[in-house]
Amino acid sequence: MTVAQVKQRSLLGLKELDGEEIAAILDRAAYWEAQPEKVQAAKPGKFVANMFFENSTRTRFSFEVAEKRLGTEVLNFSAAVSSVQKGESIYDTVRTLESMGIDAGVIRLKPIGVLADVASRIRVPLINAGDGNNEHPTQALLDLYTMRKQFGALKGLRVAIVGDILHSRVARSNLWGLTKLGVRVVFCAPDNMRAPDLDAPYVTIDEALRADVIMMLRVQLERHESGMISSAEEYRAQYGLTAERAARIGAHAIIMHPAPVNRNVEIDDELVEHPQSRIFAQMANGVPIRMAVVERALS
Structure with missing residues (x-):
């Protein structure tokens, strides 16, 4: 995947999206809400990692339900029980999961500015699930x-x-x-x-x-x-x-x-x-x- 493709598919914030892109996401959500079957298996065989370096039960469960309804394979990662507690950097953790073959990552973290830096160095799309006081798209x-x-x-x-x-x-x-x-x-x-x-x-x-x-x-x-x-x-x-x-x-x-x-x-x-x-x-x-x-x- 090219750098441009990764950037296009990532969602780091709404500040960088235009109104048409936002409306397209809302329209697609309406499509998914209207589906009678809970699990659609639209993306089978795709691996998505939920990387939560900051606690959030509701947001993580919401993403997990969404991912499972799309038929993806879900990996849940919590910093509280990970090697990040032992000093491994956030970048190293994301890079490790990328090396294992994930297709996309959902990430939530406290430090401001880290997400943009990590996203610029990773070749899989990242979705911002809340970063510091910056954005929660x-x-x-x-x-x-x-x-x-x-x-x-x-x-x-x-x-x-x-x-x-x-x-x-x-x-x-x-x-x-x-x-x-x-x-x-x-x-x-x-x-x-x-x-x-x-x-x-x-x-x-x-x-x-x-x-x-x-x-x-x-x-x-x-x-x-x-x-x-x-x-x-x-x-x-x-x-x-x-x-x-x-x-x-x-x-x-x-x-x-x-x-x-x-x-x-x-x-x-x-x-x-x-x-x-x-x-x-x-x-x-x-x-x-x-x-x-x-x-x-x-x-």
């Missing part, structure tokens, strides 16, 4: 897919993303993906959780509630220790989607969250499965999206 794609299913079209929608924008790879991927499809994105965040590198206006929580989509981000409660948030109760009072605030959103609007949810912090417990919530629908939509992305990597 398949999460954004399943978010876009969820919105498109709800509203029919994305262009002209207004999406408010609320929470810790500064540390959020979900906010970044969503901003870049949504903007390319004609969506107006606004942020709402405490002053010390704003990202100066991202080009979107900040609004108050009351203004955010007027959006078509209110997307709440997970708050890292360990940021208490650094003093970034004073308390979970204080965060909920100022920026949480409380039942009182949810009563003010439009009848057509939907509530989203990348999960896992800190119930009664960024969103009240009773709203997680509210009629306007799409949180579990997002999780379901992750499977056809990841089928489309894995298929693209193997095509």
Whole structure:
């Protein structure tokens, strides 16, 4: 496979994709969702390695279900029980699996910048399952897919993303993906959780509630220790989607969250499965999206 082919089939982020490519992935996901048989065996004999150097139960299981539905052979690799703990580099691990003959790799890691470096030196397509505070492209794609299913079209929608924008790879991927499809994105965040590198206006929580989509981000409660948030109760009072605030959103609007949810912090417990919530629908939509992305990597 040429370097150009590897790059074309990889998915490192939405920042580098154009609107047509994003729409094509959403269309292919719709095709896979419509299939009556769970296992299609579209890619038999292909080996895909899930390389998780950072924990994530939901994302890994979602990829694994998607890969098995495509009929691929799945290798699961967890850094917690690997030689990476003994000092082997991430590059060496990926290179080792490449040498064993994998056809594509799904990779999740904490350090920023490592993924792009590894991808430039590896000759199999890589799919970003979350890297540092940089991007989480398949999460954004399943978010876009969820919105498109709800509203029919994305262009002209207004999406408010609320929470810790500064540390959020979900906010970044969503901003870049949504903007390319004609969506107006606004942020709402405490002053010390704003990202100066991202080009979107900040609004108050009351203004955010007027959006078509209110997307709440997970708050890292360990940021208490650094003093970034004073308390979970204080965060909920100022920026949480409380039942009182949810009563003010439009009848057509939907509530989203990348999960896992800190119930009664960024969103009240009773709203997680509210009629306007799409949180579990997002999780379901992750499977056809990841089928489309894995298929693209193997095509």
